[in-house]
Amino acid sequence: MPVVRRRPVAATAPSPPVTVLRGPWGVTVSLAFVVLAFAAEAPLRDAVAATGLPARAAAGWPRALDAVAMWGSTLLVIILAARLTDVRLRDYLAWRAPQPRHLLLAAGFVLTLYGALVGITLLADTVAIHADHRGRTAPGAGPLAVVLAWWSTVLLAPIVEESVFRGxxxxxxxxxxxxxxxxxLTSAVFAAFHWGYWLRGGDVDLLTVAHYLVMGGVLGAFRLVSGSTLVPMVAHALANASLAAFPTVVTALA
Known part of the structure; x- marks a missing residue:
């Protein structure tokens, strides 16, 4: 009787674990994180106000620290939300070094736009002043008070808001x-989150709404062309600086 030889059955290697990569959050969750990020400012502002520091130095360094804490809390929430995914933080928020020509394009556009606004204002023989912004600085305040009143608007706001919206x-x-x-969508949400400027006493200022929609679109276009949030950050900072300097420039030239 012939002997039947059976081949040894090779041991089946265990399947490697399947790694599930978590990409960016969807639209709904992203919006929820954005709302949470800005909502975190209010409790922090109350906590800082409870210390009495802002009351003791309305335009001093404690106020600057208050601004850093509030804007920092917003950015921290966004960073933590991005870190919960497997996308690198710099890629998620588009914190990439842009091409110099894109920076020059953004800077030139904003400065030309506000230069034209100054010219139109002078030709109309009026001094168009954003009272809300001007009211932050007391009349006759020194240079330090002016810097402390505006530095967070020119520096912190563009960094945080562009990281949140265009990032x-x-x-x-x-x-x-x-x-x-x-x-x-980011242009619409950007305008919506600035409701405090266009909604006063229940009345909607359509011109201000249009301003934020257009500004959001311009900043978004810079983000789209450059692939970096640093370009809209520069444009945003120059726009806010131009608004801060606008009353002084017009008054000096009038």
């Missing part, structure tokens, strides 16, 4: 719906 929220929208949708 974090943009990534969540573009990942699912494309760059065009990201530009449109």
């Amino acid at each position: 974090f929220l943009w990534r969540g929208i573009a990942h699912r719906h494309g760059a065009a949708a990201a530009l449109l």
